[in-house]
Structure formats: structure tokens, C-alpha cells
Amino acid sequence: MSKMNREIPAGENDLLGQLENASKAFLSRRALLAGAGGAAAASMIGLEGSQTAQAAGGTVRWANWGLYLDFDNKTKKYPTLEAFIKKTGIKATYQEAIDDNDTFTAKVSPQLRIKKDIGYDVVTMTEWKAAQWVASGFVQKFDDAAVPNKKNVQASLLNRPFDKGRHYSLPWAGIIAGIAWSKKALPKGLKTLDDLFAPANKGRIEVLSEMRDTIGLIMLWQGVDISKPFTETQFQKAVDFLQKKIKDGYIRQVKGQSYAEDLISGDAIAVIGWSGDINQLNLQNGNRFGFAVPESGGTFSTDNLMIPSTSPNKAAAEALINYYYDPLVAAKVANYITYICPVAGAQEAMAKVNPKQVNNPLIFPTDAMWKNLKVFRELNPADTAKYAKSFQKAIGNG
Amino acid sequence: MAAVVRASGTATSELKKKSLVPYLLLAPGLLWLALFFVAPIITLVGTATKTPGAGIGEFIQTYRWANYWDALTGASAQFGRSFLYAFIATLLALAIAYPLAYGIAFKSGKYKNILLVLVVAPFFCSFILRTIAWKQILGQNGPVYRTLLDLHLISSTTHLTASVPAVIIGLAYNFLPFMTLPLYGSLERIDPRVLEASGDLYANAFTTFRKVTVPLSMPGVVAGTLLTFIPAAGDYVNAEILGNPSTKMIGNVINAQFLNTQDYPTAAALSFILMIAISIMVMIYVRKAGTEELV
Structure with missing residues (x-):
């Protein structure tokens, strides 16, 4: 499912x-x-x-x-x-x-x-x-x-x-954000963010430039419910994790929809992405990619x-x-x-x-699927600016 | 000589009237500059000192000049990177363009025009597409990577894209024509008789090149390096497409501050600082290199 x-x-x-x-x-x-x-x-x-x-x-x-x-x-x-x-x-x-x-x-x-x-x-x-x-x-x-x-x-x-x-x-x-992979490079697939950031994928991982999806998935994995009020420390912990993975060379790029092209070219083999992109890629490229909502939860x-x-x-x-x-x-x-x-x-x-x-289930999700999807909570303008700045800093933009 | 003196004596009033003409001729240009350069710069300087208002993307003028310092210290790494990458890319472009321009100017014979067209030809294709093409060339399934891998020069864990060299190669490639054309212009104008004279004075080919050709081509070198360095330092496309989060340049920061975080003051401050920094560098460079013969 x-x-x-x-x-x-x-x-x-x-x-x-x-x-x-x-x-x-x-x-x-x-x-x-x-x-x-x-x-x-x-x-x-x-x-x-x-x-x-x-x-x-x-x-x-x-x-x-x-x-x-x-x-x-x-x-x-x-x-x-x-x-x-x-x-x-x-x-x-x-x-x-x-x-x-x-x-x-x-x-x-x-x-x-x-x-x-x-x-x-x-x-x-x-x-x-x-x-x-x-x-x-x-x-x-x-x-x-x-x-x-x-x-x-x-x-x-x-x-x-x-x-x-x-x-x-x-x-x-x-829209659902989850993890996707190249089936050829990773025949076993990915189930969790631990699988995504496995040493074998170093330098071939890409994540979304959409803060609420990338940080959302990481926070869920760190055990934070992103749909409920969370603290700045909890948010920062996820940003720090992201920054470390970038510094250590695990994440090669942070981008929008264009991660799809890197999956096709083979430059990226494991990504945080949108399920729809992956389906579209599969239609055009012979079912080469897998997609999953991580066990710790996906964003909706x-x-x-x-x-x-x-x-x-x-x-x-x-x-x-x-x-x-x-x-x-x-x-x-x-x-x-x-x-x-x-x-x-x-x-x-x-x-x-x-x-x-x-x-x-991808058009009409089942109850079981809904349970594993979380909506990133609404942020007030001050927090939006603060968190966006923090995220942009982590991905190298300041 | 006497005639000139006499003429200037009698026509002083006429000259005074005439002296308005240059200003009138300059007027459209000055107006243009005032409207599309001076006014935006003033707006930019003003935007940079604003502080956040009520909503997202709304700012109020509070003349917070410390914004400049905050912006500079916040993005110092990207500033440093921009100038470093641009500098290396400029050297690389010079190293590639000089022999190229030299060949076209002196050795190409009847193919000269075709070669010149080929230098400019990439401009017929979008800048973005050309940069994306480099991603394909250097990519995991591209010819360069495959060849290096087969030659065991790299391991399968290394990657050529999303790296510092890729960004610098991209910059050098994209601005190569800006380097080549001024160089060609200078080299082509060298009087062949000067080179002959050098030979007549028992200079060998290398000495002639070093003592005659290079000095005479300096205007082209100065123009070419300026035309390459300035846009390269402000470029963000190469770092975005060929780089990774650790190779972001100042242009990427400005872009993100403007469009993603909608922090217009920081973006404005960074733009202004970049402009000033480049102006100062160019000023020092031009002072040192001399611009007398720059056209």
C-alpha cells in the first residue's frame, strides 16, 4: 500500500x-x-x-x-x-x-x-x-x-x-511527498529515511527544495508530528541533519521538479520527491523507479x-x-x-x-494510507520567514 | 599653427555656444542612464535598509544600514566563492581563448570568418540549454564520465557534476566568446611588419611572441578578462545547474533571498555590495593594467 x-x-x-x-x-x-x-x-x-x-x-x-x-x-x-x-x-x-x-x-x-x-x-x-x-x-x-x-x-x-x-x-x-529510487541501482527499494541516507547512496541523493516536504519528512522521521505545534529546536534539529548530510556529501543537490531528470540520467539514485513525478517517469521510462511513503510518514x-x-x-x-x-x-x-x-x-x-x-488508492486513498500522511502545520508570517531563512541557509543560499 | 591660434582667438563666443552641443548629444544617453540605472540603484540602496512589516514580502523603511553588514557577513562564504570561481574561470578562459584567437587571427587563412562564426555560434542557443548540456556531458551516463571510468582514472563513487570543477568549467565555457572576441580584435590589428621587424632584429619566434605579440594584445586581454570576470562573478545559473549546495555563489543567494524567502532588503543589500565589490576590483585592475588602448 x-x-x-x-x-x-x-x-x-x-x-x-x-x-x-x-x-x-x-x-x-x-x-x-x-x-x-x-x-x-x-x-x-x-x-x-x-x-x-x-x-x-x-x-x-x-x-x-x-x-x-x-x-x-x-x-x-x-x-x-x-x-x-x-x-x-x-x-x-x-x-x-x-x-x-x-x-x-x-x-x-x-x-x-x-x-x-x-x-x-x-x-x-x-x-x-x-x-x-x-x-x-x-x-x-x-x-x-x-x-x-x-x-x-x-x-x-x-x-x-x-x-x-x-x-x-x-x-x-x-499531493504526497515521499521517497523514490532507481530500481536498477537499488533493487531492494527504500522503506525509511535510514535507507535513503545509507552510505551506499552517498553523493547520489537529492532532496526537494520545498522546505515543508524535505524538512517535514526528516522531522517525521525524527519523531516530530509536523501537523501539531512543534518547537524551533525540533525544526532546527531537522535543518541541522539536512545541513550535515549536505556537508558530508550525501546530498548532491537540493532542487525542485528537476530531480526527475537526474533520476533518468542516473546522476541521482535516491530522492525525496513527489509520487506523481515518479509515476509520470515510469510511464515514459519503462517503470524504472519506485516510490514509497516512508514508514515514519509522508507529507500531504x-x-x-x-x-x-x-x-x-x-x-x-x-x-x-x-x-x-x-x-x-x-x-x-x-x-x-x-x-x-x-x-x-x-x-x-x-x-x-x-x-x-x-x-x-493513489486517486482515492484508503484509510490506512491517510494515517501515514501528515500536513505540515501552518506557520505565522514571522515563523515562515525565520524557518525559510534557516532552510535556505542550510541548502547554501546564505 | 598660427592659423589655429588666430581662429581660436576670434571664435571664443562661438565655441561657448558650441560647447552646449556635446551635452545635447549626451542628453538621451544621460536620460536613459538616469531612468534605468541611477533611479533603480537609488531604489536598491533604499530597499536594502528596510525591515520586515506585517505580512510576508512587506517591508517598511527604517533606514537600518546594518542590513548591509548583516547581508555581507551572512553570505561571506558565497561572496568569496563567487570571486574565486570567477577568477579561476577567467584564467581558464584566457588560457583557452588566447591560442584560439591567435590561431584565428594569424593561422586560419580563408577559414577566418567561418571560425569566427563558430566562436559566436553557441549564442544562437539558449544559455540555460548550453549549461544543461554540460550536465549531460559530465553526467553519470555521459561520455566524459564513462571514458574516465573505463580508464580507471576515477572510481564509480566520484561524480563530475554537482562539483566545484563542473561549476568553473561551466563558467569558463559560457563566457569564452567574451574572452575570445576582444583578444581576436587586438591580435588581428597587430601590424605584421612589426613582427617581421622583430625577426629582423634576431628575435626568435618565442621572443617575438613574448616581447611583441603579447604586449600588443594587452588591450584585448584586459577587455576579455573584464568581460568574463564581471558576469561570471554574478552568475548563478552554472552554480545552480552544475553545482551542489556547497558551491552556491552570491547570485544564488540573491535569487533565493528574492524569490524564495522574499527577503528583499537582504537581496538588495547583497546586489549592491556585489556591484561595489566588482567596481572596486575592476578599478584596481584597470589602474594596474592600463586602459589607454582599450576600445
Whole structure:
């Protein structure tokens, strides 16, 4: 059960990852050209069940991560988004504009502060960063009447501390960080962080530049529950461990999604990574890699849809968000991205979409799996700055 | 001579009027500099003295000049590394580029233009991609590693990427054209008759090279080393792609402070210190080397 093969495009990555993935992203980057005389004709075809979107119109612009929405290679379109356009008559543009929570936010936050349109009506941010957006007032409150499908969100994901009752954000997908390895170099696989940092792997280990995942896994391994308040000493102990492993030459690099390329090239054989990346690699590279949530526990987080405070078309954004919490639509998306699906009823709907995925624990985790996953607790701004600095120092950035 | 004196005597008022012309001609450039250099620098200096405000990425101006000192001491290792790596990379680039430029200038015959195009050709491809290519070349499954391994020159536990040499090689490679072109420019301009004269005076080839060619190519050496050292010291791409956490340079710190921790004051302070440090080094260097013939 701890072995997982599913596709999660990375939650975060650093600037380098962004750069290195530029070529990859280029292949998959395509701005959806909605329209083509579509809007008017489309609304004629897809009138059924669009009562919530009747008031909405115009265009909705969505910024999301790479490979994070069902895509048809033949038509070069996003089927579920096309269906939305047809159904509602709202034009929708989709951009794989987000490579990293920090860099995307750093880029748009000056505009958000002076209340200038950032060019997107829906953005997708990982939970801890979404919390900062909500706290900074960068988002608009949902009109619950316009998002009736909110009732379909998994109960466990509805009351996150950063947005109790989910008035500003809704989970797009769940992400797991764990340990992964090259099966050729390590046929026995990895079960714990002791296995990961074994002397045999020295110089061939890479960990994520995402603090909450790398430090989170280490803290869990050191016996600290990261979902509950912990002390600075406990945090620092994990950072010190990381720093020592870097100094001693165990960890060759600390990076974002680009660790995947080093796994392929063989430069890295054991990593802290995202299960989805590994699944994607396996699909493309003949099942060469393994993934496990360490016995001491893995980290879980979500990416969240939000409406920026600067969006001029909140109604259209709400219509789009609402649409994706229809269980059948959610099942179609999950079937493609194979993430943890946040929508109740999607598992039943999956029977119609792809029966093989109905019991995929990586889309619909079992209770046993949930038990071994922890969410890194929310940090206040002062702690965020302090811990981020400490982490950056450990990985050589100051 | 007399004519000149006379002319200057009668046309003083005209000259005064004319003396405005150079300033008018300079105006667009000065305006440009004021707008896109001076103003940002002032903003940068100001940002560096701010202290954290309420939210993340929000800062208030408190004129805390100690930020500069904190930034410098906090990243002293990376500063030292940047200058060391840039220095070695510059020497390496010089060692590679000098024979290359010499060959193109004196020995290439009709292939001169093709060779020059080849020097510049890598620029047609993205800087990032070229650096990533080095990762492949030096990587665990790359040709260099495999060859060295087969020759038993390295053990299977060593790795060539994520190392100091890889970063320096990357820097030297990426800035090689900046070294080669000025060198070529200087060498190409050397009058062959001067070299002949050296031979006529019984200097052998080596002495001619040492006493005539090298001194005459000094402007190219100075320009090339400056054009290599300055960007190399501020570079962060090579350290990021080819290095490991212990090879981070100052550019990486600035990048992380700006984008990851959103500590704009520290990032601004580091940028400013880097600029000043490079300016001082360049000033000393140029004083020593002389710039009279630098074009």
C-alpha cells in the first residue's frame, strides 16, 4: 500500500526547476483558444444544467501548474474545459503559468497590492502559499450560491485551518511527498529515511527544495508530528541533519521538479520527491523507479483554486470552479492527472469514466494510507520567514 | 599653427555656444542612464535598509544600514566563492581563448570568418540549454564520465557534476566568446611588419611572441578578462545547474533571498555590495593594467 505509482506534477520547484523544465513546459504549454465563434453556438448546444452560470459571462483566465488538467493530444484541447465553454458560454483561457509558488507569487503580488489586474481570474496555489494569499487579502470570497458544488468537496478537506469553511479556496488536488529510487541501482527499494541516507547512496541523493516536504519528512522521521505545534529546536534539529548530510556529501543537490531528470540520467539514485513525478517517469521510462511513503510518514498537501482580489470577472471564475466540483467532471480530470481527487462522489463517477481507476488508492486513498500522511502545520508570517531563512541557509543560499 | 591660434582667438563666443552641443548629444544617453540605472540603484540602496512589516514580502523603511553588514557577513562564504570561481574561470578562459584567437587571427587563412562564426555560434542557443548540456556531458551516463571510468582514472563513487570543477568549467565555457572576441580584435590589428621587424632584429619566434605579440594584445586581454570576470562573478545559473549546495555563489543567494524567502532588503543589500565589490576590483585592475588602448 505504501508503494505508489501515480502522476502528480510537482507542487513546487525552484527557479532552476523552472528553467530546466522550460523545454518540457514548452511542449505542454498551450494557451487554449476558446471561441472560434464558439460562445454563442456553444451555449445553444449545452444548455442543460447551466443554471448557476447563467449570470456569468465574458472570459475567465486560469493559471495552473504544468500537466494539471486533462488534455487531448489529438485535438490539442482540454476536453473538460471545452465542455465548460460549451455548457456555459463563458470563454475560458488556460495557462500553465505556475512553476513555483514563491516565484509566481513574487511576480504577481506587487500588482495584487496595488489592486491591478494580474491577468488571471483563477489561480492554483499549494496550501501553505494559499494560506498566505488568504491572509494577505489577495483573494475574493466565494459567493456560496454561485458555487453549489462546494458540497461535493471531501469533508476532510473542507475545514483546513487557513480557510475554515472554505470561503476563499477549494482543493484542486492532493499531493504526497515521499521517497523514490532507481530500481536498477537499488533493487531492494527504500522503506525509511535510514535507507535513503545509507552510505551506499552517498553523493547520489537529492532532496526537494520545498522546505515543508524535505524538512517535514526528516522531522517525521525524527519523531516530530509536523501537523501539531512543534518547537524551533525540533525544526532546527531537522535543518541541522539536512545541513550535515549536505556537508558530508550525501546530498548532491537540493532542487525542485528537476530531480526527475537526474533520476533518468542516473546522476541521482535516491530522492525525496513527489509520487506523481515518479509515476509520470515510469510511464515514459519503462517503470524504472519506485516510490514509497516512508514508514515514519509522508507529507500531504493540496493545491487550491482561488479567485485573485483583482479579478474583474468573479462570476465567471466561480462558474468555472463550481463546474470542476461536479463528480463526473472531477473523475475525468483525476483519470488524467491521477492525483488524489478532492471530490466526493468522484469515485462512483469514475466507474463511468475509467473502471480501472475506481480502486486506485493513489486517486482515492484508503484509510490506512491517510494515517501515514501528515500536513505540515501552518506557520505565522514571522515563523515562515525565520524557518525559510534557516532552510535556505542550510541548502547554501546564505 | 598660427592659423589655429588666430581662429581660436576670434571664435571664443562661438565655441561657448558650441560647447552646449556635446551635452545635447549626451542628453538621451544621460536620460536613459538616469531612468534605468541611477533611479533603480537609488531604489536598491533604499530597499536594502528596510525591515520586515506585517505580512510576508512587506517591508517598511527604517533606514537600518546594518542590513548591509548583516547581508555581507551572512553570505561571506558565497561572496568569496563567487570571486574565486570567477577568477579561476577567467584564467581558464584566457588560457583557452588566447591560442584560439591567435590561431584565428594569424593561422586560419580563408577559414577566418567561418571560425569566427563558430566562436559566436553557441549564442544562437539558449544559455540555460548550453549549461544543461554540460550536465549531460559530465553526467553519470555521459561520455566524459564513462571514458574516465573505463580508464580507471576515477572510481564509480566520484561524480563530475554537482562539483566545484563542473561549476568553473561551466563558467569558463559560457563566457569564452567574451574572452575570445576582444583578444581576436587586438591580435588581428597587430601590424605584421612589426613582427617581421622583430625577426629582423634576431628575435626568435618565442621572443617575438613574448616581447611583441603579447604586449600588443594587452588591450584585448584586459577587455576579455573584464568581460568574463564581471558576469561570471554574478552568475548563478552554472552554480545552480552544475553545482551542489556547497558551491552556491552570491547570485544564488540573491535569487533565493528574492524569490524564495522574499527577503528583499537582504537581496538588495547583497546586489549592491556585489556591484561595489566588482567596481572596486575592476578599478584596481584597470589602474594596474592600463586602459589607454582599450576600445
